[in-house]
Amino acid sequence: MTSLAEQQAALVRALVAGEPAPDGFDPHALELASRALLRKRAQEVARRYPLLRAGCGDRFQDLFCAWATNRPKTSTYDDARGFAAHLEASGVRPLLRTRLPWRLFRMRRGS
Numbered sequence: 001m002t003s004l005a006e007q008q009a010a011l012v013r014a015l016v017a018g019e020p021a022p023d024g025f026d027p028h029a030l031e032l033a034s035r036a037l038l039r040k041r042a043q044e045v046a047r048r049y050p051l052l053r054a055g056c057g058d059r060f061q062d063l064f065c066a067w068a069t070n071r072p073k074t075s076t077y078d079d080a081r082g083f084a085a086h087l088e089a090s091g092v093r094p095l096l097r098t099r100l101p102w103r104l105f106r107m108r109r110g111s
Helices: 006-017 027-048 051-070 075-088 102-107
Strands: none
Touching: 006 027, 006 051, 027 051, 051 075
8 A cells, every 4th residue: 555645746746747647536637737737837937037938929838838748847947947948959949039038048046
């Protein structure tokens, strides 16, 4: 028999790390909840780093959610920085002509 802590950890991994649903949980419901959590993370990044969001235009949420899938969140700052690095490495250029969204690379923590 698994402990409550082990069951909770399995549930969290299913929600944020793409692992299969633990026994006793509806996989479809967990998938919906997982997608909702990804959208919430995208909104947090967009709110805190509006230039990054603006640089992606209407594609921001889709691009961010695709990148964040199976990447557990550590912080909004790390999400923004990792996502910006991913965009640059994959050749996705921002819609803006400015390089401001890419200043995330030089930002200090807590800025």
